[in-house]
Amino acid sequence: MTESASIIQPLLHYSGHWLVPFAIGWLIWRDSWLRAGAIIASANLIDLDHLLADPIFDPGRCSIGFHLLHGWEATIVYAALLMVPHRWARALGIGALLHLGVDYGDCLMQNLPA
Structure with a gap:
């Protein structure tokens, strides 16, 4: 991994796990974005x-x-x-899939076999 990638990788990884969930919450459930972001992050x-x-x-x-x-x-x-009709279930599903996507991107950046 190059030096610039070694700096960018943890930044992308942790912002993907902790900042992006609140951005998604704001985009989808603007009326209760903080709660939705917390569920996604959970x-x-x-x-x-x-x-x-x-x-x-x-x-x-x-x-x-x-x-x-x-x-x-x-x-x-x-x-x-x-597909569950409850907001919290959909937010949890989004969060788990986001988590897997962030981890997969992490593997790609580190050239690790997935």
């Missing part, structure tokens, strides 16, 4: 599946397809949440 809790791995954090490992809540089966569940 989807970052899918990272708790990292606690089941040994080691818990490995900078050379792509989480997509490795961790339980980062696999294709979980992705289907997250996509199904988009």
Whole structure:
């Protein structure tokens, strides 16, 4: 990874996990964007599946397809949440899919196999 990519990668990663959810909340649910953004950001809790791995954090490992809540089966569940008629369920599905997208982009930037 180049030096500029090593600076940009964590910036994109953490803003994707913590700032973009509130921007999405504002774009979709302007009347309650803060609550929606918090629900979308709460989807970052899918990272708790990292606690089941040994080691818990490995900078050379792509989480997509490795961790339980980062696999294709979980992705289907997250996509199904988009069809639930409750705002909080759709926001949680958006957040989980956003989380996977950010993590996948992270793997691409680090040239890690997904």
